[in-house]
Amino acid sequence: MLCARSSFPNISDSANIAQRESRIMTTRPLYRWFYLCIVLLLALPSGLFANGVSSSQEQVRIGVLAKRGEEKTYARWDATAIYLGQKLPGYHFEILPLDFDEIHAAVENRRVEFVLANSAFYVDLEVRYGVSRLATLKNRHGEDSFTVFAGTIIARADRSDIRTLGDLRGKHFTAVDERSFGGFHMAWRELSEAGIDPYRDFSQLDMAGTHDAVVYRVLDRLADAGTVRSDTLERMTREGNIDLAQLRVLAPRSNPNFPFLHSTRLYPEWPFARVRGVSDALAQQVAIALLEMPEESEVARISDTRGWTIPHEYQPVHDCLKALRISPYQDYGQVSTWGAIRRLWRWALFGAILLTFGTLSTLFLMRLNRKLTDSRAALASAHQGLEDQVARRTRELEVSNRQLTQEITEHQRAEAALSEERTKLELITSNLGAGFAVISRDYRTLMANKVIKDIFGEVEGQTCYQCYNQRDSVCPDCGVRKIFEEGLEFSTHEQCGYDAQGKEIWSQIIATPLRDESGEVRAAIEVVVPITERKRAEQELRNALQEAEEARERVDNIVKSVINGLIVTDISGTIISINRVASEMLNVSGEQVIGTKAEELFSVHGLTQEFSAFLETAKMDSISWEFELPAKEAGSVKVYQAWASAMRNQQGGVTGRVVVILDVTKDRELTRLKDSFISMAAHELHTPLTAIIGYSELLLEAEQNDSPIGEHRKDFLQEILDKGMFLSRMVDELLDVSRIESGQTTPLQLRAANLFELLEKTVNRYRQFSPGHRFVLKGSGAEQSCPQIDAERIVQVLENLFGNAIKYSPGGGDVEVSLSHSDGNCLVSVKDAGIGMTEEEVARVFDRFYRSENVDPTVRGLGLGMCIARQIITSHGGQIWVESRPEEGTKVSFTLPMEQSRQHE
Template sequence: MWRRLLWLFLLLPLVSVPLRAEDQLIRIGVLSHRGYQATYDAWSPTATYLSRVIPGHEFEVVPLDFPEVDPAVKFGQVDFILVNPGIYVNLEVRYRISRIATLNNLAGGHVNNVFGGVIFTRSDRRDINTLDDLKGKSLMAVDVTSLGGFQMAWREMRTRGLDPYRDSSSFSFGGIHDEVVRAVRDGRVDVGTVRTDILERMAIAHEINLEDFKVINPKVNPGFLLNRSTRLYPEWPFSKVLHTSNELAQKVAVALLNMPSSHPAARAGNYAGWTIPLDYQSVHDLFKELQLPPYEYSGRFTLADAIKKYWYWLLIALFFLVFMLLMTTWVSRLNRELKKAKQYLERQYELILNSVADGIIGVDMDGNTTFANRAMTQITGWSLADLIGRNQHQILHHTRADGTSHPADQCPVYATCHDQIPRYVDDDVFWKKDGSCFPVEYSSTPIRDEQFKTVGSVVVFRDISDRKRISEEARQHQDDLAHVARLSTMGEMASGIAHEINQPLTAIATNAHACIRMLESGHSETERVIDVMERIGAQAARAGEIIRHLRQFVKKEQPELSQIDVNEVINEVITLLRTEIRRAGVKVVLDLEDSIGMVLALHVQIDQVILNLARNAIEAMDEVPEGARVLSITTRNEPEHYVRVSISDTGTGLDPAVADQLFNPFVTTKPNGMGLGLSISQGIIEAHKGRIFVESGEQRGVRFVFLLPTSEEEIQNHE
């Protein structure tokens, strides 16, 4: 550190020279084989020295990694280049650079203008002593283009029949010399190779201890005192790039050759000045022997050499020619087969189209019919001549089922053509040629051409007249079954209802006789007679209300829907069940929300559902002590416009064996039950777009819950 500070102090006058505006910037590219910072610290003083001795020019150092050297010279990013002799030889051939001086290297107090490579390992590796021992060991070099850090050692190994790529257990590059030394020292690799003077420089800098390393294949030369394992080659040349003028190159060469060996700039770079350019033939010989660029192919290039070098390209070309011949033959045969297949497919297409029982028509972007199958003509009565080329909407789809006009801009078929979205319509009408309509379900799917552009749509429809008729018959059968169930329920409740009616009739008769006696006595008071007559009227109204509820429940309902208040329906059912509730000793708890939503439904069917669930709850509490029999009915408005009705009891609960099948027909927990009540209730609720399910009670018993949607008018009023 103190030596660097001394050099910087000595160079301070040089650095302090200001750059004049007219000075030309000259860039010196330097191979950064020990890292960017180390390269900049070592060679910046040399650039400063040249700036001082060559007026009108300002020199700066550009550190270059191994892969950066070639593009820097190729694209004129530097004016001078300082690299190892191996890279110089390639640059000389490729880009015609010229050496103007050779470095006098300084290491350990010795000045040399030649250098070599060092193959080394740790001193404690007793199994590695000669080059032959390198086989099967891990090896690290500096870079594939590093002369002293790889190529020199490769030449020595080659003379012993060794190939670092093939014979090493692993082979890698460290990028800089110091990294290779550290990798060997730390035991990450077995063997390393660097240029001469690297080990000595790192030892002087106290980064390593030379005694920790052992040189393999050592060579001795009285005039070269550094550790080495290879032959010697000339040191790094300082070269000018092609675009640099000869006049400037001459000035730089003179300045370098005149630099004293003890100059601070030389000391900073660990060298002892410069000498005239040496002969680099030995480097050429090394590259020829290793067949490295620019001597990849030495000697006469024969046809055998071409085949040997480019055999895979020749093989690929031959394979390609054979492949093209086979493909041409195959394509010709395919064309013939495609023509036959096209004709066959056209026949098959027509056969399949006409064999489908559903009607099929094709529609273009303007809504005109492009094709139709046989079923289409049979169902509608329209012939192909009537359909092809004519607007399908005006023929088939012009009017709705209620007789109102169906605008073309609302036609799903048109919409599919324009937004390319498939559509399915489950209930609509098409019109026949005779002017009658029939119910259909149909799908409209876009048709695309080879470029995936929509060119129309295909419509597949089915006549659902029979399905709707069967559905109507099933609904009628369901209504009949529900009616029979209500009659059966009334039969079971007959005695209780008769008792309910008998009470007001008895009261009417008693009060009527009392009124007659008062009138016959001749001294009755008018007010007392009026009071008795009012009692008779109240009892008559009570009996009439019971009879009205009874008649409404047992009548066969009409299919018209009406808006009903679920709370009123619940009160009507409780009136019908009052005798049965009293006889069973059941306490009724009603928790009915006042502002409950109106439901669009069949009044008598909702009556039946509530009655079925309430009677089931009463019967489920037969085995419970009388004080604990509670029937709770709750109504609430639910989110998303639903009414929730809950009917719960305090009975013994459900049998797990039938819990999952509770709503299936003929499944019952009663000894004499038919198992139809819950099944009918489920059918009624689902027909009203609702849902029914069962929940376990909070402590005991069962809670049946059903949800019904509120009517559209009610929704609009709330909104």
């Protein structure tokens, strides 16, 4: 439908408002309480779960222009009302959604104490009913906030015939409402300046009721073009309701400090205003509470804002309404008779004076011309004329006096109103928790509140950079400079300055322009928020985080350096840490398994249930669990033992599990070898004992029965002696092993001895013992070597080496024995041409009870010889090592120092 030009309504439906008020506490939608619960949870310590409004609380209503409908208004602003109730415990705040037709009646009839509406409604209410602004809304956009907004004129992107404002002539245009500032008035002003009258030049002009409805009508081709508030397109795109690529913005403007798509000038955001009659104390408390609302608070997030700021200058809104000649400026430009008199009375007075002067001059000339003929008549006439002039002049002066008195009265009223506003401003700024100052264009402080003076002393009349930073020039990052030189509408930054005592102090500086009626920036407003404590807390936090990081690194290094596997899980069994040893044991990547269930580490090995049961038992006590996993070498396994214990916090609560995994493969192998050794030792002991017992029984029987044994008696005794000596050597070896296990050194009887002669005697004895092997002895110039040694112990080592060379060379061959000097040591080497050993066997040749699996089982031995040999050589201060390859023989070498200490004597 076509809309006729109109101004804001002066009369609204009071019945609708009363009906809306009656259902505020009774019939609100259920989903609205979802938002309220978030804020109510924050208020638990304050007891806000009490039912209803306390009888001691005064109810305060906030009328809100419901531009997107009643329910969305509740959802957005109820949290703010609850926030104000928390800040002002003596009051209970309620939101009263009002449409365009209801807001005037609500203010006029005092049904609300505060009002939140668009900027045009505020200007109209200010002029008509004397409402006054307390704060300006900071609109949220991501991490930024904006206190200005604009209008956006849109058309479908596929309409090639609509690209400029001039193309809208004769088109169907839709807006939000005739009384919507962002949804119609801003665009109307731009269209008017482009030569387009919406009521005359459009084929059809209709109102959709809401901003979203305007966008949908344009997209659905129900209108050719439309206008909405500046952030509507971005919000609907973010909500997923529209595709922004389907729309075109007409006459787009750009502003580096305003990111939204817009086509019009920028105007200040919605103000929060008080209605005339509300007490100054309540208004002051509400203003302070709004200004103190944190930007990232839950209340600000629910209202889709970043809180509130000091009230802006709304002169641009006045200029817009004047240009459109709509309420309250519908009569703007028309001059009344009384107005003409007020404007031109000085010129009228000046004209009257001129007229009087001309008349007097004329009369004076007439009097001179008639003086000779009728002096008396002329005198009488002049006297009568003078009386008439005096009377007329008196009347004119009375009129002038009345006008002057009226002007003086109006001027006094204006000064009283200005004084009242100044008092209110000083009262508000003095109770702010931040500093407040007005800075002139030459950077001098015109006014400062108590907070500024307490910190920086008396600053009025001084430059801001001298007072705050003790500088001789403007600060490089000064927000006031950006306001003056770059034309910014808002600037904020942090800076380090000095207080009156020269102490360093950190502040957050917020600067906004202060404009005169023409919109020219005359000064700047600075809000100074002390943040020294916050900076100190941030530094302490950084230090604490650094210390925590260093502690974590130390713990990580400790965990990584642990030689056993280590797995740490949370209470649910999820892995939060695993060291390198455990990763290698389980053949997994530590980075990949973090965040997975610990049971999954064992699932590939089929041990999931066993590990889960192990962890479950560990909830009560520390336990162990032994399991086997395939080793890297094909066909072999590794035996592991896991220990688990609960990880507890300072209160004793279980927060997770710590699992330590030990590789016990060698321990189990040593146990197996010990068991094998016991069996073998029993066999080795049994054979000579049987012989000793047998020969002893024969000798005893012969002695008892006088049986002749003759020449066999000596053989029997020799056999008993040999078997006894064999048992004695075996017992000595076991005692040596016992000393090794207990950490004791082998006792030595050190004497100077010719090592070559000792080798030669031992070699000669073994040449007779094993004629199938050819022993070769080489001196290499070391025949006279006489180190301090225990000869018996060295012979024990040589016998073990020669015996091994014979045992592992079953086919005979050469056994090369050499003696040489090397770096102050005697070097002895025994090399055979036997079956040799693998690298794995060489690595274990000095282990207790170890015997190669490739050894002929008929070859006797306990697996202790090489272990004892190493202990004897190291006790002499020397070293022993083995070099061997399969089928290439084995070479065993050891060193003995020429200068032997006497610690073992």
